[in-house]
Amino acid sequence: MSGNAKLLHENLWQADPELMDLVRKEKKRQIQGLEMIASENFTSLSVLQCLSSCLHNKYSEGLPGQRYYGGNEYIDEIELLAQKRALEAYRLNPEEWGCNVQPYSGSPANFAVYTGLIEPHGRIMGLDLPDGGHLTHGFMTATKKISATSIFFESMPYKVDPVTGLIDYDKLEESARIFKPKIIIAGISCYSRCLDYKRFRQIADANGAYMFADMAHISGLVAAGVIPSPFEFADVVSTTTHKSLRGPRAGVIFYRKGVRSVKANGEKVLYDLESKINQAVFPGLQGGPHNHAIAGIATCMLQAQTPEFKEYQVQIIKNARALCDGLLQKGYTISTGGTDVHLVLVDLRPVGITGARAEYVLEEISIACNKNTVPGDKSALNPSGIRLGTPALTTRGLTESDMARVVDFIDRGLQLSKEITAVSGPKLADFKRVLHEDPKLNGKVQALKKEVQDYSEKFPMPGYEEF
Numbered sequence: 001m002s003g004n005a006k007l008l009h010e011n012l013w014q015a016d017p018e019l020m021d022l023v024r025k026e027k028k029r030q031i032q033g034l035e036m037i038a039s040e041n042f043t044s045l046s047v048l049q050c051l052s053s054c055l056h057n058k059y060s061e062g063l064p065g066q067r068y069y070g071g072n073e074y075i076d077e078i079e080l081l082a083q084k085r086a087l088e089a090y091r092l093n094p095e096e097w098g099c100n101v102q103p104y105s106g107s108p109a110n111f112a113v114y115t116g117l118i119e120p121h122g123r124i125m126g127l128d129l130p131d132g133g134h135l136t137h138g139f140m141t142a143t144k145k146i147s148a149t150s151i152f153f154e155s156m157p158y159k160v161d162p163v164t165g166l167i168d169y170d171k172l173e174e175s176a177r178i179f180k181p182k183i184i185i186a187g188i189s190c191y192s193r194c195l196d197y198k199r200f201r202q203i204a205d206a207n208g209a210y211m212f213a214d215m216a217h218i219s220g221l222v223a224a225g226v227i228p229s230p231f232e233f234a235d236v237v238s239t240t241t242h243k244s245l246r247g248p249r250a251g252v253i254f255y256r257k258g259v260r261s262v263k264a265n266g267e268k269v270l271y272d273l274e275s276k277i278n279q280a281v282f283p284g285l286q287g288g289p290h291n292h293a294i295a296g297i298a299t300c301m302l303q304a305q306t307p308e309f310k311e312y313q314v315q316i317i318k319n320a321r322a323l324c325d326g327l328l329q330k331g332y333t334i335s336t337g338g339t340d341v342h343l344v345l346v347d348l349r350p351v352g353i354t355g356a357r358a359e360y361v362l363e364e365i366s367i368a369c370n371k372n373t374v375p376g377d378k379s380a381l382n383p384s385g386i387r388l389g390t391p392a393l394t395t396r397g398l399t400e401s402d403m404a405r406v407v408d409f410i411d412r413g414l415q416l417s418k419e420i421t422a423v424s425g426p427k428l429a430d431f432k433r434v435l436h437e438d439p440k441l442n443g444k445v446q447a448l449k450k451e452v453q454d455y456s457e458k459f460p461m462p463g464y465e466e467f
């Protein structure tokens with residue numbers, strides 16, 4: 001092959017060995033590590049095939065049947081299939097709910113919801129970021145508005161009780177009465193308990209607010225029916241599709257349709273959310289839909305309706321509980337005392353290890369997780385906990401009995417971090433230096449890393465063999 005033909009038809013490993021080498025390394029890292037970042041998962045081969053298909057090539061601005069470009073007959077069918085299956089996966093009546101499958105991901109989906117439902121500077125309440133909410137639910141410091149949600153809208157957070165770690169619904173009710181939000185968000189990135197959607201609905205109704213559920217983290221569990229669903233109470237629901245749902249990296253917005261209320265005189269008031277949401281996504285915020293991702297949504301929503309998917313979701317929760325029990329038995333403190341979902345939040349204050357050190361040492365032994373604030377933390381910049389999730393490990397076939405081994409690895413990693421701190425003192429930079437340069441301590445880290453990698457490698461990994 002020569003010239004342009006070469007550019008077009010060579011495999012990646014021939015065309016760009018430098019990049020291919022990095023992709024192979026990443027694949028190896030994924031296989032050899034224990035992936036415990038609660039928002040991550042390993043998607044299926046069929047979703048990956050959608051993502052690298054010809055669908056990527058097509059422009060299709062607009063909605064099925066109303067496109068700005070020609071050639072969309074099959075793209076229309078694919079998008080309609082994705083919409084239909086998304087409604088089916090959550091057992092929704094198409095008379096009462098519709099959905100938009102075009103958001104590029106969770107953050108654009110949430111911004112489209114705010115843009116569609118309320119005016120600029122309209123008021124929004126979400127769970128505070130350090131308490132387990134998401135940046136897109138609004139976040140600002142005393143000196144700076146960090147999230148676009150806080151820049152373009154007015155955000156006010158609600159909090160968890162610093163002692164129990166549970167959402168303080170009474171305080172939320174009180175603050176909402178004063179702040180009068182137009183949207184109240186029920187959604188989490190780091191909270192290990194089911195949400196009280198009914199209570200959110202009551203508080204929203206009392207203030208004439210929309211109730212918006214962001215189920216990004218838990219949408220696999222909701223599809224499988226293993227935890228309460230927000231759909232009974234919410235006006236709008238958004239989700240990412242790549243977390244517990246195990247689909248492509250994308251987002252979906254569900255909105256209510258049909259009758260919203262009936263007036264005293266019998267007159268029906270209809271929802272008007274469909275056009276508001278659709279127009280906010282396009283032309284409001286996005287351009288051409290990512291059709292390869294929309295196809296991935298279609299196939300993942302088909303999977304989400306199978307008994308095997310339900311079993312998978314049941315196992316995610318069993319694994320999270322086994323992980324939690326194992327850590328409790330070793331003497332660790334778990335925020336809220338347990339878990340109902342796919343994640344646990346470990347409060348490391350009683351053992352005197354910072355979240356940053358824990359995350360660092362665990363990464364050094366091939367366990368991926370993230371540092372996280374815990375209720376009552378004084379500084380969001382120096383969090384005292386780690387968040388551990390089970391969706392990705394469960395995809396690889398680990399069950400409750402394997403969690404004992406995982407707990408053992410985590411515990412040994414955290415003990416090592418104490419040993420390192422005893423030598424390095426309090427500064428993180430010194431901690432990292434000692435970990436790498438002290439021969440005895442580094443030897444221990446390397447030995448434990450090898451154990452973790454030998455263990456992880458045994459579990460199957462979906463996707464392509466090498467990349």
Ligand SMILES: Cc1ncc(COP(=O)(O)O)c(C=O)c1O
Nearest residue numbers: 039105106107134188189216240
């Ligand atoms: C609750 C919640 N909403 C939205 C998002 C944003 O999704 P994305 O990272 O796909 O933009 C996340 C991502 O972590 C999330 O946890």
